[in-house]
Amino acid sequence: xxxxxxxxxxxxxxxxxxxxxxxxxxxxxxxxxxxxxxxxxxxxxxxxxxxxxxxxxxxxxxxxxxxxxxxxxxxxxxxxxxxxxxxxxxxxxxxxxxxxxxxxxxxxxxxxxxxxxxxxxxxxxxxxxxxxxxxxxxxxxxxxxxxxxxxxxxxxxxxxxxxxxxxxxxxxxxxxxxxxxxxxxxxxxxxxxxxxxxxxxxxxxxxxxxxxxxxxxxxxxxxxxxxxxxxxxxxxxxxxxxxxxxxxxxxxxxxxxxxxxxxxxxxxxxxxxxxxxxxxxxxxxxxxxxxxxxxxxxxxxxxxxxxxxxxxxxxxxxxxxxxxxxxxxxxxxxxxxxxxxxxxxxxxxxxxxxxxxxxx
DNA sequence: CCCCGTACGCGTCACAAATA
DNA sequence: TATTTGTGACGCGTACGGGG
Numbered sequence: 001x002x003x004x005x006x007x008x009x010x011x012x013x014x015x016x017x018x019x020x021x022x023x024x025x026x027x028x029x030x031x032x033x034x035x036x037x038x039x040x041x042x043x044x045x046x047x048x049x050x051x052x053x054x055x056x057x058x059x060x061x062x063x064x065x066x067x068x069x070x071x072x073x074x075x076x077x078x079x080x081x082x083x084x085x086x087x088x089x090x091x092x093x094x095x096x097x098x099x100x101x102x103x104x105x106x107x108x109x110x111x112x113x114x115x116x117x118x119x120x121x122x123x124x125x126x127x128x129x130x131x132x133x134x135x136x137x138x139x140x141x142x143x144x145x146x147x148x149x150x151x152x153x154x155x156x157x158x159x160x161x162x163x164x165x166x167x168x169x170x171x172x173x174x175x176x177x178x179x180x181x182x183x184x185x186x187x188x189x190x191x192x193x194x195x196x197x198x199x200x201x202x203x204x205x206x207x208x209x210x211x212x213x214x215x216x217x218x219x220x221x222x223x224x225x226x227x228x229x230x231x232x233x234x235x236x237x238x239x240x241x242x243x244x245x246x247x248x249x250x251x252x253x254x255x256x257x258x259x260x261x262x263x264x265x266x267x268x269x270x271x272x273x274x275x276x277x278x279x280x281x282x283x284x285x286x287x288x289x290x291x292x293x294x295x296x297x298x299x300x301x302x303x304x305x306x307x308x309x310x311x312x313x314x315x316x317x318x319x320x321x322x323x324x325x326x327x328x329x330x331x332x333x334x335x336x337x338x339x340x341x342x343x344x345x346x347x348x349x350x351x352x353x354x355x356x357x358x359x360x
Numbered sequence: 361c362c363c364c365g366t367a368c369g370c371g372t373c374a375c376a377a378a379t380a
Numbered sequence: 381t382a383t384t385t386g387t388g389a390c391g392c393g394t395a396c397g398g399g400g
Binding site for chain 1: 384
Binding site: 317 | 370372
């Protein structure tokens with residue numbers, strides 16, 4: 001990103017965080033924003049909106065530590081105390097959490113944001129604090145789930161159940177997983193085994209394994225570089241060590257028997273020697289030791305960049321999936337706790353009636 | 361039908377956090 | 381300490397619904 005873009009990034013960040021601050025300080029009206037919903041829910045659960053006059057609300061001091069649940073003690077008029085866990089537990093490093101320090105700083109900076117439209121105003125230290133990253137969704141959700149049994153856990157890496165390609169989880173840990181331009185997943189495992197899966201299929205259906213005959217130890221420094229692309233003849237190709245090409249057939253005429261038996265509509269593959277130049281986007285493996293000329297160095301850099309982009313692309317997809325899962329989880333939690341809150345209010349009313357019966 | 365606003369998803373960049 | 385991973389932000393394209 002250019003310097004200009006970076007500036008824009010910071011400004012946007014400031015603007016959004018300021019909005020969060022303002023929203024959380026005001027009436028907490030319900031909107032589509034998770035952050036705003038969270039702040040509203042937190043107010044509700046602490047009794048500021050629902051039961052402010054009926055019970056004393058105190059936040060247990062032990063709940064302020066990082067990672068421990070925030071337990072709100074609701075003291076009933078009868079002396080009974082009820083432990084209520086926050087909808088969004090404040091000590092959790094929530095995605096939307098805006099710590100007080102940040103709030104103050106952001107508010108201060110935001111005031112000068114319009115007049116001082118330059119990076120010089122925000123020194124690097126402040127910027128770093130403002131831009132300090134929140135922990136990952138997986139971490140947050142797993143911490144939540146450890147506190148609340150009903151909250152599903154986001155599994156670690158390879159064992160994720162739903163967003164990842166359905167067949168990958170059943171494999172021996174692959175070294176590389178790639179997605180083709182048509183949505184198929186290709187995993188290259190340690191021993192040179194290539195496994196192909198269709199995103200649409202569930203379970204192990206659609207799993208294909210190709211074991212390369214030259215799957216021995218690769219030359220030192222060699223990198224398996226995949227790619228799947230639509231070649232001129234409409235077939236799909238990807239490359240494997242040994243300068244061979246796996247080509248997806250349009251028809252199933254050459255399908256190996258073990259593949260054809262699996263499903264009817266499963267694509268078939270054959271291994272060929274590469275016919276022409278590499279399709280766009282394919283960079284073959286190269287040993288670092290063999291790099292001499294500037295051109296080779298440039299190619300290596302390009303290859304590394306392609307690889308990084310590809311990994312980041314997949315990471316971004318996974319991150320978005322986790323984020324959606326996290327938001328869904330929060331929403332379901334909100335629903336559950338709203339019901340719980342309602343019940344508690346009803347219980348409170350009942351107890352209130354019992355404790356102060358009518359005298360006339 | 362066209363335009364506009366909104367929502368959503370994707371690829372990419374930058375950078376903090378995690379890991380080797 | 382270097383590398384990898386995870387995620388916020390941005391820009392872009394697309395789909396969809398509503399209004400003229």
